[in-house]
Amino acid sequence: MGQKVHPIGFRLGVYRNWDARWYADKDYTKLLHEDLAMRRLIGSRLRNAGLARIETERSANQLTIIIQTAKPGIVIGKQGASVDALRDELERISGKKVRVTIHEIKTPELDAKLVAENVASQLEKRIAFRRAMKQAIMRTMRAGAKGVKVQVSGRLGGSEMSRREWDRDGRVPLHTLRANIDYGTTEARTTFGRIGVQVWLYKGDFVTATGEPILPGGAVQAPQPEEAPAEAAEPVAAVAAAPEAEAEAAAEPAEVEAPVATADAPVEVPEEEAAAAAAVEPGETEEEPEPEEDIDTDEDLVGALDLPDTEPAGTTKLGSTKRKPPAGRKPAPGRAKKVPEPEAELPEEEE
Structure with a gap:
């Protein structure tokens, strides 16, 4: 009928080891039935403990049993009572000293046997x-x-007639020998009869002893050296001199530039300096700088610009008026502001 190969037996001796690791020449049949009886006993006693795999190793006078389970607390029992009772029964069957080792499976979702038991x-x-x-x-x-x-x-x-249903997600390469495929099967006992459950689980490809993946051609991928970043190529001397330069810069006092007064942005005098200037005695007056000559009258303005006298005859010159200082210029200290006089209205001349 179907030519399906067992995924674990297909990879035994190549990528996967045997569950029973012992050799016998004459007593092979006896030891094989003894091994099967012990596996049935462990499976019946620890049915609800989430057993995934049972491995056996034999020496001259000792039998080692490795139990891989998702619930080690159930296997051990309260203060080790369950595992001690199990050890006694195994010693009675085999007639040798039995050593029981328990391994915990931290991710039961990645074990095919446990997934099948869950379904x-x-x-x-x-x-x-x-x-x-x-x-x-x-x-x-x-x-x-x-x-x-x-x-x-x-x-x-x-249903009256049995059938087979399956579902799959991802990829399960059964013909790829280097693929790490776990296989598990179990039976569900229902009122309508037994229902078989099979699970194939693909975990990835097997790796070599060095941990490098195997390429499709059979060669091993060599590890590539990591390239150093370009920023790390900075000379050591420059890196060592950087802290010294920072220390010297911190030791030197920072030079503060004096503010420059402009017409648009006058310099603001702090309140402390203004109070100190007001507290100076009357006899100790500081010399005031001479103010610049301002062109106050229209005549001086005309003279400075060298404009020709273009006033028509018969016109009367207006009184000299003072020009307002620029908005940004402050009056010199000690000099009162002059209020410009209002211009006199001239009588209208008769024609």
Whole structure:
């Protein structure tokens, strides 16, 4: 019928190790049945502990059993009572000293056996098989898997004839030998009969001992040296001299530029200096600079500009009027402001 290869058996000895790591020449049949009996005992006693994998190792007088579980607290029990009882039964079956080692699985969503048991437990609770499959796939992909495929077969939904349904997300390359594909299967016991659950989980490609990925041609990708950033090529001497230059600049007092007064922006005198200037005694007056001569009259303005006398005959010259100082210039201290006299209205001449 179907020519499907077991994903774990397909990779044994190449990328994956055996679960039973021991060798026997004459007593192989006896030790094999003994191993199977111990696996059935552990599976029945720890049915709800989330068992993912059971590994066995044999030496001359000792048997080591490695249990990988998602719930180590159930396996150990209160103060180690459960694991001690399990060890005693295993020693009775094998007749040798048994050492039990428990490994915790921190991400059960990335283990195919545990995902299959989760789907089977939902089917036993009468949850729709499509909903159980989609929820398991969603959680597995969210945990970081690159692909997952779930298949259920049996009397789905209580139908008269059994059928097979499957769902997949991501990619599951079953023919790629270097692909790390985990496979798990279990059965759900329902009122309509048993429903088989199979899970293929693609975690990525296997890597070599150095941790480098394997290329499609079989070669190993060599690590590329990291390039130093261009900014790090600064000479060491310049970096060492930078703190000294900053210290010298901090030791020297900063020169403050004196403000320059302009016509548009006069210099504001602080209140403390103005109070000190007012407190000077009358006999100790400072010399005042001579004010610049202002061109006050219209005649002086005309003389300064050398304009010709173009006044028509018969006109009367108006009285000299003072020109207003610029808005930005302040009157000299000690000099009172002169109020310009109003211009006299001239009588109209009769023609």
